[in-house]
Amino acid sequence: MQVDEALVRHIAHLARLRITDEEARALRGELSAILDWVAQLEEVDTDGVEPMTRVVEMRMKMREDEVTDGGYPDDIVRNAPMREDHFFVVPKVVE
């Protein structure tokens, strides 16, 4: 699988990562090498094999649908890089 720089940029945008031209060039080679290496999985016959969803069989526990936690907005916003009262502040997103 050969990854070109345009694809690297596209993936980086999907991942919300700004990358420099130099990084894009280096990543092109690195990602290609990793994808070539994982391509050996194509050898494995997986017809009719279910994809794994969990390693240990267990039944999901049900609980009452009720509030069990919360009521501490100060703690929630304490680590925010920008905040006002109990709100997170972000750049303007609507015109």
Next chain:
Amino acid sequence: MADSSDLTRLTIAEARDALRKGDLSARTLAEAHIAAIEAANGALNAFVLPTPEKALAMADAADERLAKARRGRGKGRAKAVDGALGALEGIPIAVKDLFATRAVRTTACSHILDGFVPPYESTVTQNLWDAGAVLLGKLNNDEFAMGSSNETSHFGPVVNPWRREGSDEALVPGGSSGGSAAAVAARLCPGAMATDTGGSIRQPAAFTGTVGLKPTYGRCSRWGIVAFASSLDQAGPIARTVRDAAILLGAMAGHDPKDTTSADVPVPDYEAELGRGIEGLKVGVPKEYRAPGMSAEIEALWRRGIAWLEEAGAEVREVSLPHTRYALPAYYIVAPAEASSNLARYDGVRYGLRVPGSDIVSMYENTRAEGFGAEVKRRVLIGTYVLSAGYYDAYYLKAQRVRTLIKRDFDAAFERVDVLLTPTTPGPAFGIGEKVGDPIAMYLNDIFTVTVNMAGLPGLSVPAGLSGDGLPLGLQLIGKPFDEATVLRAGQVLETAAGPLPEPEAWWTGSPPKGAAGRKRASGRRKSPARGKGARGAKASPKRKASP
């Protein structure tokens, strides 16, 4: 017990017994470790945040509880009073920086979590404090636990306390729990919390001559642990003896309603299960692990391990795990996919670093570009790619199907045997910088450990000997789901047969601050040369048997 270097030599079991008898105070024990950290951390960089004041306050509180228990015992209520004491009353522990610790900075050793001070405590660490343990500080690790050498940490690499004989080259301690392993090996703490997603407890344990246990997926709660790959991550202990690992697991484990993947199954008394011997235990040796190119040294170590278990009465037989070679490539699809999803939360809005941008998307992109290191970016990109439209089936679903086959291999093997024995790593610790430029060479470090995470099984690494140039090597035991007790029991047999490793020479004490760690020093002999490699070889050779 006046000499503080003696106090840092105590195992958790020994310290616990001394504390309960009143021969030792938790404060004195904490002080000895705080002094050891101060003297060593400049050279080793194992701690990213020592917490000496908190340690002393917690130690004083433990001393009060211990004193109260002793007074009660004097009044003849011994049983009730001992029962009120926690399993780790007064024991100092250090914690990988992946566990959220209330009011103590937690960064996963990433720039993007700069200054994050959790307002909550992870369930595993809360269990430790409830058991009376004392927090010595937060330990270095690969950024977001992504790495096998502790070189991707934003706080810089950890240096392995061990060096090759006659060399002062700085070696990696393994990763991602490199700080945990190095701190335990250098006696900066008797035990440490760690996490393992593809080998991050067992590989560093093997590289530092320590005991590392990855429990069954679901044995310990993942709540409050910075998530890397949610279907693979599991918390476990690193310690200096199998008994100590058993004590720590007992305190960490248990069902947690806050983690839906934590198992609601009873937690046995692991320590009590030790010492029952392994007469009649069926041990499997997977033939696929004898990979072409396996070094003669690792092969010999493995054979010695087989012989030790046979001598203790185990029946050893060959088993087949045919999909072993596909575990690592499947892992490098599943783990990055889950990581790219988990790491989407680091966006500069709710916590950590924010780098401004012209609009919200450029703020996200700038923050993540500056906040994540190269290896994290690489994995986020791989993960984003394999989950993107048109590739999901070919990569992610394919890898999860292969994972089912890997699990079936183990299920079939465990119909015939109780536990599996393999080497932990393909070789000993390597030099800092040696594998940085080649991601795949670095990934191959986890070739023997990653299968265990893919199948959710418990795995234990036990120090089992030294390499030709004097570095520790580990053997791995793999157990059935939730059968850590058998793994620990067999591990203790290996530990006893191998005998204690010589201690690494304490070159790191009183060193000048960081950066000077690699400079030239006169290399000295290791302590206790009589217990060194020569003695081990001589001890092992008459026991050696033909491999199965």
